[in-house]
Amino acid sequence: MLRTNTCGELSGAHAGKKVVLCGWVQARRDHGGVLFIDLRDSFGVSQVVCDPSHSSAVHGAAEKVGREFVLRVSGKVRRRPEGMVNPGLSTGEVEVLADGVEVLNSSELPPIEVDDRVVAGDELRLKYRYLDLRRPVMQHNLRTRHVAAQVVRRFLDANGFTEVETPLLIKHTPEGARDYIVPSRIHPGRFYSLPQSPQLYKQLLVMSGVDRYYQLARCLRDEDLRQDRQPEFTQIDMELAFVEEEDIYSLVEALLKELWGKVRALELKTPFPRLTYRESMERFGSDRPDTRFGLELVDVTEIVADSGFSVFLDAIKRGGIVKCINAVGCADFSRKDIDELTQFVAVHGAKGLAWMKVGESLEGSIVKYFGEDVQKRLVEAASAKKGDLLLFVADREKAVFASLGNLRVEIARRLGMIDESAFRFLWVTDFPLLEFDEEEQRFVAMHHPFTAPKQSDVHLLASKPGNVCARAYDITLNGVEVGGGSIRNNRPDTQSRVFEALGISEKEASGRFGFLLDALRFGAPPHGGIALGFDRIVALLCGTHDIREVIAFPKNKKAENPMDGCPSSVDAGQLKELHLSVKE
Numbered sequence: 001m002l003r004t005n006t007c008g009e010l011s012g013a014h015a016g017k018k019v020v021l022c023g024w025v026q027a028r029r030d031h032g033g034v035l036f037i038d039l040r041d042s043f044g045v046s047q048v049v050c051d052p053s054h055s056s057a058v059h060g061a062a063e064k065v066g067r068e069f070v071l072r073v074s075g076k077v078r079r080r081p082e083g084m085v086n087p088g089l090s091t092g093e094v095e096v097l098a099d100g101v102e103v104l105n106s107s108e109l110p111p112i113e114v115d116d117r118v119v120a121g122d123e124l125r126l127k128y129r130y131l132d133l134r135r136p137v138m139q140h141n142l143r144t145r146h147v148a149a150q151v152v153r154r155f156l157d158a159n160g161f162t163e164v165e166t167p168l169l170i171k172h173t174p175e176g177a178r179d180y181i182v183p184s185r186i187h188p189g190r191f192y193s194l195p196q197s198p199q200l201y202k203q204l205l206v207m208s209g210v211d212r213y214y215q216l217a218r219c220l221r222d223e224d225l226r227q228d229r230q231p232e233f234t235q236i237d238m239e240l241a242f243v244e245e246e247d248i249y250s251l252v253e254a255l256l257k258e259l260w261g262k263v264r265a266l267e268l269k270t271p272f273p274r275l276t277y278r279e280s281m282e283r284f285g286s287d288r289p290d291t292r293f294g295l296e297l298v299d300v301t302e303i304v305a306d307s308g309f310s311v312f313l314d315a316i317k318r319g320g321i322v323k324c325i326n327a328v329g330c331a332d333f334s335r336k337d338i339d340e341l342t343q344f345v346a347v348h349g350a351k352g353l354a355w356m357k358v359g360e361s362l363e364g365s366i367v368k369y370f371g372e373d374v375q376k377r378l379v380e381a382a383s384a385k386k387g388d389l390l391l392f393v394a395d396r397e398k399a400v401f402a403s404l405g406n407l408r409v410e411i412a413r414r415l416g417m418i419d420e421s422a423f424r425f426l427w428v429t430d431f432p433l434l435e436f437d438e439e440e441q442r443f444v445a446m447h448h449p450f451t452a453p454k455q456s457d458v459h460l461l462a463s464k465p466g467n468v469c470a471r472a473y474d475i476t477l478n479g480v481e482v483g484g485g486s487i488r489n490n491r492p493d494t495q496s497r498v499f500e501a502l503g504i505s506e507k508e509a510s511g512r513f514g515f516l517l518d519a520l521r522f523g524a525p526p527h528g529g530i531a532l533g534f535d536r537i538v539a540l541l542c543g544t545h546d547i548r549e550v551i552a553f554p555k556n557k558k559a560e561n562p563m564d565g566c567p568s569s570v571d572a573g574q575l576k577e578l579h580l581s582v583k584e
Helices: 056-062 122-127 136-158 199-207 245-264 277-284 310-317 335-347 372-381 397-415 455-460 492-501 506-520 534-541 572-577
Strands: 018-031 034-041 044-050 070-079 094-105 181-183 191-193 212-220 232-241 274-276 297-299 321-327 354-358 389-395 425-429 434-437 442-445 472-477 480-487 527-533
Touching: 018 044, 018 094, 034 056, 034 070, 044 056, 044 070, 056 094, 136 212, 136 245, 136 534, 199 212, 199 232, 199 506, 199 527, 232 245, 232 534, 245 425, 245 472, 245 480, 245 527, 245 534, 274 277, 277 297, 277 397, 277 425, 297 397, 310 321, 310 389, 321 397, 335 397, 389 397, 472 527, 480 534, 492 506, 527 534
Parallel strands: 044 094, 274 425
Antiparallel strands: 018 034, 018 070, 034 044, 070 094, 181 191, 212 232, 232 527, 297 321, 321 389, 354 389, 425 472, 434 442, 472 480, 480 527
């Protein structure tokens, strides 16, 4: 071996011992002729002392090294002098007095700092990702990802799951986001799709007799990117035979409890709280609410219907609602502050933001439109007191929920109300099976078309599809959806009725999902499952919301990799082989 120890394991117990270390030069400092080198590997940092009075040859060699040089250092471990111990390093009580310094490789001046204290811009970090990944925080994140994956595998194996790989080249079955497609050289004009998830295959595995399937599945979606999305990502994918919702809830809670216990040494309290989709939207304006703070939405539609404020009345007449948030203690917000909040809700679809400040009485330009009785009822409904600020949005439900749901988070962020150390898991249940798409003027699946409706609602599929409740559930954490799943349709007649409600004809269903429909006719067991976002879970375990921080080689917001230059063009010969031409 080139080394006897790593740079992160030396302690007082090693004092007096000869060691050999290998790593990168984090920094080199000259203290009155004595050179100090911080040598770094993925395990930590050790201080190396090159003293000319001990070895002039070693000192001479050390003078020539620079940042990110790769060194092999031999020497004796000694305790640091009194007052020189570095409590910020795990190796901070010792140092290595160098007997030999060998340059294994030199380095040009790095274009970015390999230092957690100086973080480069996103594009530079992605372009020089191999340097960015050397930073201790990134090494920690990758290690955490590895540990989390091992915990998941051990837990699921102990609970009777079988890990099965599903294909990456699959049939195009359009639903949900756009697929990435792959042209077939052997079959001109025909294409494979890359899987958005293994949904159909995991159902088929259960129908094939695999009682409990799982996979750390790679998924690919061609969609516009945000901070928490990537074109390729990883799911903890599970499917189980002969289960109901409660089985899934208890299993997932036990898995997450194991993850947080083993990775963060934190004890999660189970069972997790639950909210129905409707209650979650009414109270928080979101189906993935952050419950670490209050600022809940209050419905005041009936109260303000007795006012003379035309903005509210017009919205109600059009079938809309009026809700408010009590921004506790925010009566001192300036007009500029309120204007900024008005602009904020506009981004999320609100046409405006009405407000009242609570003093000895209600204050604000719209107060004159409300009688004393209505004002009193508003204050009581919002549990408001002197010093509070009431913020109102009146519109269609969708716009009200989106605008106020995001506004409550923005206000909490501004006021420092969010406890970043808390982990508040929540199940959201009883989703609508279908939702109406205004652009396409038809019903679409809220999750996917294989989700089972509640048995009590099946008769509504033809007459009132929007009222059908699904056997679907999401698991959320601190305002982030970390997983979603459902009990599936295991009877062909129910699956066909769902397709009909979605406007998918029998012929179209056969063409798109014929292999699944065939399998359903041969004794498919009751089954259900869930997919947990592995990248998001690891990010939250690492204390970040950006999944790029826990993915080794992510893409930027344009779905490009600045490091290797993909996506890239291909030559004319390859296009000809694939029977393709590119239209500029």
